[in-house]
Amino acid sequence: xxxxxxxxxxxxxxVRDSGQLLxxxxxxxxxxxxxxQTAATGLTDPRTAIAFGALIAFxxxxxLNLPGDRESAPVGLAGALAYALxxxxxxxxxxxxxxxxxxxxxxxxxxxxxxxxxxxxPARLSGMAVxxxxxxxxxxxxxxxxxxxxxxxxxxxxxxxMTSLAIAALLLEAVLNALLRVDEQxxxxxxxxxxxxxxxxxxxxxxxxxxLLIAFAAEVMGLAALAVFTAPLLVTQVALRRxxxxxxxxxxxxxxxxxxxxxxxxxxxGHSERVSRLAVAVGRxxxxxxxxxxxxxxxxxxxxxxxxSLRDPITGGATIFVSPTDQQRIAGLGADVIQQAxxxxxxxxxxxxxxxxxxxxxxxxxxxxxxPDGERDxxxxxxxIIKAANAFDDMVGSSLDPGRTAAAVHQLRLDTVREYDPxxxxxxxxxxxxxxxxxx
Amino acid sequence: xxxxxxxxxxxxAAVVAAAAAVIAWGPFTFPSNSWRDIAIxxxxxxxxxxxxxxxxPGDLSWSPNTTATLAAAVLVGPVGAAxxxxxxxxxxxxxxxxxxxxxxxxxxxxxAYIAGRVFVAMHGHVGVLNVNSFPGxxxxxxxxxxxxxxVNYALVGGVLWLARNVEGTTRTSQAGMxxxxxxDLGYGAFGLLIAALWTVVGPFAPLLVLIPLFVARWAVAxxxxxxxxxxxxxxxxxxxxxxxxFYTRGHSDRVSRGSVMIAREIGMRGDRVxxxxxxxxxxxxxxxxxPTMVLQKTGKxxxxxxxxxxxxxxxxxxxxxxxxxxxEALAGIMHHHxxxxxxxxxxxxxxxxxxxxxxxxxxxxxxxxxxxxxxxxGARPTDEAIAELRKWAGTQFDPAFVDAFVAAIKREGWQRPxxxxxxxxxxATVPAQDHDDxxxxxxxxxxx
Numbered sequence: 001x002x003x004x005x006x007x008x009x010x011x012x013x014x015v016r017d018s019g020q021l022l023x024x025x026x027x028x029x030x031x032x033x034x035x036x037q038t039a040a041t042g043l044t045d046p047r048t049a050i051a052f053g054a055l056i057a058f059x060x061x062x063x064l065n066l067p068g069d070r071e072s073a074p075v076g077l078a079g080a081l082a083y084a085l086x087x088x089x090x091x092x093x094x095x096x097x098x099x100x101x102x103x104x105x106x107x108x109x110x111x112x113x114x115x116x117x118x119x120x121x122p123a124r125l126s127g128m129a130v131x132x133x134x135x136x137x138x139x140x141x142x143x144x145x146x147x148x149x150x151x152x153x154x155x156x157x158x159x160x161x162m163t164s165l166a167i168a169a170l171l172l173e174a175v176l177n178a179l180l181r182v183d184e185q186x187x188x189x190x191x192x193x194x195x196x197x198x199x200x201x202x203x204x205x206x207x208x209x210x211x212l213l214i215a216f217a218a219e220v221m222g223l224a225a226l227a228v229f230t231a232p233l234l235v236t237q238v239a240l241r242r243x244x245x246x247x248x249x250x251x252x253x254x255x256x257x258x259x260x261x262x263x264x265x266x267x268x269x270g271h272s273e274r275v276s277r278l279a280v281a282v283g284r285x286x287x288x289x290x291x292x293x294x295x296x297x298x299x300x301x302x303x304x305x306x307x308x309s310l311r312d313p314i315t316g317g318a319t320i321f322v323s324p325t326d327q328q329r330i331a332g333l334g335a336d337v338i339q340q341a342x343x344x345x346x347x348x349x350x351x352x353x354x355x356x357x358x359x360x361x362x363x364x365x366x367x368x369x370x371x372p373d374g375e376r377d378x379x380x381x382x383x384x385i386i387k388a389a390n391a392f393d394d395m396v397g398s399s400l401d402p403g404r405t406a407a408a409v410h411q412l413r414l415d416t417v418r419e420y421d422p423x424x425x426x427x428x429x430x431x432x433x434x435x436x437x438x439x440x
Numbered sequence: 441x442x443x444x445x446x447x448x449x450x451x452x453a454a455v456v457a458a459a460a461a462v463i464a465w466g467p468f469t470f471p472s473n474s475w476r477d478i479a480i481x482x483x484x485x486x487x488x489x490x491x492x493x494x495x496x497p498g499d500l501s502w503s504p505n506t507t508a509t510l511a512a513a514v515l516v517g518p519v520g521a522a523x524x525x526x527x528x529x530x531x532x533x534x535x536x537x538x539x540x541x542x543x544x545x546x547x548x549x550x551x552a553y554i555a556g557r558v559f560v561a562m563h564g565h566v567g568v569l570n571v572n573s574f575p576g577x578x579x580x581x582x583x584x585x586x587x588x589x590x591v592n593y594a595l596v597g598g599v600l601w602l603a604r605n606v607e608g609t610t611r612t613s614q615a616g617m618x619x620x621x622x623x624d625l626g627y628g629a630f631g632l633l634i635a636a637l638w639t640v641v642g643p644f645a646p647l648l649v650l651i652p653l654f655v656a657r658w659a660v661a662x663x664x665x666x667x668x669x670x671x672x673x674x675x676x677x678x679x680x681x682x683x684x685x686f687y688t689r690g691h692s693d694r695v696s697r698g699s700v701m702i703a704r705e706i707g708m709r710g711d712r713v714x715x716x717x718x719x720x721x722x723x724x725x726x727x728x729x730x731p732t733m734v735l736q737k738t739g740k741x742x743x744x745x746x747x748x749x750x751x752x753x754x755x756x757x758x759x760x761x762x763x764x765x766x767x768e769a770l771a772g773i774m775h776h777h778x779x780x781x782x783x784x785x786x787x788x789x790x791x792x793x794x795x796x797x798x799x800x801x802x803x804x805x806x807x808x809x810x811x812x813x814x815x816x817x818g819a820r821p822t823d824e825a826i827a828e829l830r831k832w833a834g835t836q837f838d839p840a841f842v843d844a845f846v847a848a849i850k851r852e853g854w855q856r857p858x859x860x861x862x863x864x865x866x867x868a869t870v871p872a873q874d875h876d877d878x879x880x881x882x883x884x885x886x887x888x
Contacts, residue, residue, distance in 0.1 A: 090571055159641050202655045209651035216640045216648070217633065221574055228633060232652035239659035243666055245764075250670045252763045257677045259759055260728045308680050308728070341676035343669040 019183035020126045023176065027129035030136055034102035044096040048089055051223045053108040055079035055230065060112020063124075064237055066199065067247050068290060070177070071127045075233050076112060078207045079226070080105040080131065081169060082214035084139035085162045087146050090222040094146060101139035106132055130176045134169040141165060162215065166208040174200055186434075188287045195290040206236050251297070258301040266307040270398055276300035278431065279389040283382065285427040296382040299350035303386055306334025306351075327355040353379035354386045358421045384421035388412055388428050391420070405432050444539060448602040452543045455595060459549035463522050474516045477643070481515070482527035484508040484646040485548075490532040491654070504653060506592075506624045508646070509552035510585055510631030514577075515638060517566040518556025525552035547595045555588035569636050577632070585628035589621055627653075678721045681728055688724075688874075690857050691808055696720030698804030698845065699797075701852060705844035712768065716797055719769035723776050723801050726756025749875050750785040753777055772797025776805060777875075779836045799838040803829065803845050806837070809876035813859045820879075822854055828879050836878055 043049055059076025066072060084101045086094040109132065113123050142165055145151050151158050177200075178192040187195075210233045217225035258272040279300040283293050307330055322330075335352035338344050356379040379387075395408040409429045416422040444452075485508035505528070512524040525548035529541065536544065560566060564580030565573065630649055637645035678692045699720040703713045727735065730752050734745045741749070757774040775789060775798035782790030810825040820828070826846055833839040 155640055155642070159644060202658055206652045206655035209648050213633075213637070213648050213652070216637055219640050220569060220571055220636045222571075224574070229652075232656045235656040236652065236659045239656065239663050243659065243663040246663065246666045246670055249764045250666070250673065253670070253674055253760075254677075256760050256763050257674075257681075257725070260681060260725060263726075263728055263755060263759060305677070305680055337676060337680040339676075340679060341669075341673040343672050 020180060023133070023180070024125045024129045027132045027136075031102060031106045031132065034099040034106070034136075037097070037099035038103040041097070041099075044100060045089075045092070045094065048083075048086070048094065048223065049096065049100065049104050051226055052079055052083040053104045053111075055226050056083075056105055056108025057112035060109050060128075061115050062234075062237060063112075063116070063127075064241055064244070066203075066240065066244055067294075068195075068199070070196075070199065071124050072200070072203065073109075073112075073127075073131065074203055074207045074210075074237055075230055076109065077131050077134070077173075078210040078214065078230070078233055080108070080135040081138060081166060081207070081211035082218075082226075084135055085142055085146075085165065085211060085215040086218060087152060087158060087215065088219040090219070093152065094218075096143070098136070098139040098143040101143065102132065102136045105135045126180055130173055130180070133176065134173045137172060138165050138169045159212075159216075162212055163208075166211055170200070170204040170208055171197075174204070185284060187284050191287045191289055199290070203236065203240065206233055254298055254301050258305065261304045261307055267304050268397060271393060272301050272304060274398065275303065275386065275389050275393050278392065278428070279382075279385050281431045282385050282389060282424060282427045285431055286381070286385070286423065288381070292382065295344075295347050295350065296385065298344065299347045299354070299382060300386050300389065302334060302338060302347070303351055303354055303390060304330075304334065305337050306330040306332065309333040309337070324355065331355050350380055350382045350386065353383040354390070356383065356387075357419050358384060358387075358416070359418050381421075381424070384424045385428075388420050388424045392428060392432070400435070444603055448599060449539075451599060451602050452539060452546070455550060456542055456546035459522065459526060459546040459553075462553045463519065463526065463549065466519055474520060477516055477638075478512065478520050478523050480643045480646065481508050481512045481524045482530075484511075484650070485524055485527045486530045486532065488650070489528055491657075504627040504630070504650075505548065506585075506588060506628040507630045507634065507649070507653075509548065510555060510581070510588060510628045511634040511638075511646070512631075513552060513556035513559050513584055513588075514564065514566065514581065514632065514635040515568065518553050518560060521552035521556040522549040525549040543599055547592065551588055551591045551595065554591050555584045558587040559584035568639050570639060573636075581632050585625060585631070588628060589624045592624065593621060674718065674721055678725070681725055688812070691812065691876075692721045692724060694808045694855075694857065695723060695801065695804045698807060698854075699800050701848040702800045702803060702841050702845045705848045706840070715769040716772065716800060719772040719797055720801060720804065722760050722769075723756065723773050723805065724752070725759050725773075726752035726754065728755070728759075730755070750777075752875075754786050768795065768797050771795040772801050774798070776801040778802070780838055781835045784836075794838075800841050803837050803841045805876050806832075806878045807845065807854075808857075809874050810879060811854070812857050814874050814877065819856065819859065822849065822856070832878050 056076045056079045059073045059079055062075055063071055063073045080101070083096075083104060084098075086096075088094060109128050113128065117123055142162070145161065151161065174196045175193060178189060178196045181187050181192040181196070182189050210229050213229040214225050217229060221228065255273065255276075258276075261267045262269045262271065276297050280293060280297050283296045288296065309330075331352055331354050335348040338348040338351055358378065378384075391412060392408050395411065396404050399405075409425070409432065412420050412425045412428070413422075416425055485505045488504045488508060509521050509525045512521040516524075526545055528548040529545040531541070531544070556566075559580050562580035562583050564577060564584065569577065630653065634645045634649050637648065641648065675693065679689070682689050682692060696717050697720070699716050700713055703716050708716070730748050734741070734748050737745065753774050753776060757770055760773060761770060772795055775784075775787065775795055778784035778787065778789045778794045778798055779802075780791055780794070780799075782788055784794075807825055807829060810820050810828055811822060813819045826849070829837060829842050829846070833842040
């Protein structure tokens with residue numbers, strides 16, 4: 001994660017805009033108002049408040065970093081939602097106000113964030129703000145209803161109401177997180193939202209169900225419910241943490257081994273890394289979803305791995321200056337290597353077809369060899385993106401000089417007649433323009 | 441369990457008959473709406489039974505069905521629990537044979553019935569819980585859960601023992617059984633929670649309780665899958681690195697296996713063994729930084745060329761440094777050519793100064809080199825290579841690890857590489873020396 005921040009600093013086209021700030025300020029204002037209200041009326045049922053506050057703080061300490069630099073605090077969020085949805089604790093009816101829910105949740109989150117700050121990790125205010133806003137919305141809708149006689153008596157009504165509120169809260173969380181992503185990485189909103197929902201669905205279901213369980217079970221078991229129903233969520237969290245860890249190691253390993261080509265003198269230093277960053281930025285610009293984006297990143301990192309099978313390095317390693325047949329052969333060798341892993345089938349396919357021209361030209365007539373029904377069996381989008389990004393890097397290298405960049409983009413545009421996908425080239429042009437504008 | 445012995449068949453028949461008997465005798469003295477509860481809990485059992493996972497291929501499979509039967513024991517009593525247990529018959533799982541299915545059904549019914557009886561005998565109150573049930577119910581329930589798990593364990597143990605000679609039933613490890621025992625107790629605890637929630641949300645209780653459980657299992661499966669993918673990818677990439685040098689194909693893989701054998705023999709901790717395995721796979725990655733010309737040179741090496749070879753562990757470290765490994769794996773990669781007497785490279789460390797991983801890797805590395813075919817000699821027999829290892833123990837290798845490796849090979853054997861078959865276009869890439877081979881040290885032109 002620190003590495004991610006590092007990247008952000010290094011690549012100015014990814015700087016954060018003001019959306020995050022807006023969100024944090026909104027949550028902050030709400031928080032101040034709630035604290036003031038709670039202070040004026042006093043804490044209702046302090047024992048319950050402290051128990052839930054402690055659970056939320058505990059959950060915040062155990063924050064989880066999911067793939068794609070997504071931060072979440074499943075236990076904390078489940079605890080806060082349960083507190084907002086509480087109807088009865090043992091024999092007593094829960095009478096705390098929505099303000100109190102927001103106050104307890106916020107205090108719990110802040111206390112839980114302190115250990116992170118103490119060991120030098122960032123506080124991640126935006127994530128906390130998103131969680132707080134979700135909890136606040138649920139609390140302000142449900143707290144007034146919780147005292148309602150109909151809700152207390154009719155378990156079915158309470159169940160459906162609470163379930164829909166929990167689902168709505170988790171949807172709101174997905175939307176807010178997607179908006180933050182759009183803001184941060186210039187992803188498209190629809191793509192970001194779908195990615196967010198797909199990634200968070202299982203965990204979200206577990207969080208929502210646990211929140212409901214805690215809220216209902218508190219009626220029968222009292223506050224023991226908090227400890228009991230946190231257990232499955234903790235198991236999930238441990239497994240997901242290890243999952244995220246191995247995924248990060250995976251990416252680091254592919255990156256490291258892609259560097260083998262550089263140390264072996266096959267390609268210019270930094271080439272694979274640059275091509276992969278550029279390809280991912282272009283892919284995001286074109287609205288590629290995250291799982292495919294990861295495949296694109298792997299393929300881009302390993303696109304030159306086939307050169308390892310060559311006896312001697314190609315001078316300079318710049319593959320666009322090599323004959324097309326040799327390029328195809330190297331791509332094929334690389335794909336064979338990746339194929340052996342058996343789990344990266346589509347990555348191998350992307351690497352195999354990275355040099356195919358975008359359009360086939362009939363050598364006799366000079367016209368396109370498009371299929372009559374418009375369906376072309378062309379290379380996959382990711383291959384086309386890598387082709388463009390690779391060619392761009394071969395021409396520009398690590399230079400950020402705007403003149404050189406413009407010349408390279410111009411060259412790529414000229415070749416869209418046959419070699420490069422015009423869409424990919426345009427997206428690439430937008431990405432590199434953003435980069436050089438900020439650079440100047 | 442394709443062909444069962446008569447004893448096993450008889451045993452299964454007895455279990456099924458016992459199940460039928462307890463259900464038939466009743467007494468069916470529960471309130472009328474219990475039939476709805478039994479149906480819902482039965483459905484829950486079928487769902488969890490149908491999603492059972494195998495502990496490992498060919499091993500016992502387990503599922504969280506204890507949750508359903510124990511909830512039934514509390515909510516609808518022993519006979520109701522037996523009925524719920526009998527719903528195992530409707531499992532959608534395709535794996536089990538008819539005999540297995542019959543046994544599972546009978547076993548679950550009997551187990552659930554006994555657990556229910558124990559619960560009642562411990563003065564547990566059968567029926568929907570209320571606020572006053574806690575904490576009094578916890579004691580009887582815990583005893584019932586324990587009885588459930590033990591009866592289950594005993595019945596399954598019995599059938600495994602009777603069917604032990606039948607082909608296809610692998611012996612389940614003690615550790616595996618213990619794990620099932622504990623996870624069953626854990627899942628059983630959720631049975632009480634379902635029973636408790638039944639008061640508030642009725643039949644929605646199982647749904648709510650099971651969502652987090654299934655997500656937890658999903659997360660564990662995701663982790664396992666990612667781990668497998670990672671291993672496969674590292675293996676494939678290491679092979680890519682090796683394609684350059686024809687004779688050393690598979691070397692990294694074998695060194696990795698050999699190192700793990702040594703590590704297990706000396707009782708190394710699990711996560712360190714894992715790290716060592718990756719270190720073995722990646723130990724020669726730095727060879728890519730050595731010009732092919734030098735690696736394949738036939739004559740004596742110049743000082744500069746020898747220096748280039750001596751640098752390969754450092755190059756390897758440069759490549760893998762950014763991987764979030766244990767530091768130990770990195771140290772192992774960097775120092776795998778150090779010698780106990782201090783005459784190795786790149787640092788010339790001696791004795792205990794050399795990291796443990798590096799000392800392990802050195803033994804496996806040299807052994808694989810000696811037992812593989814090289815252009816300048818054939819593969820040596822295993823015995824001869826062991827003798828060679830012993831000869832260098834104390835000067836080049838750590839004697840303790842040599843002993844451990846020899847012991848492991850004696851027990852588990854060693855899979856030697858196939859002799860390489862040269863393709864026509866590969867003749868040119870034949871190295872004439874091997875830097876890993878202790879019996880034929882690199883020949884360096886003497887500068888004096």
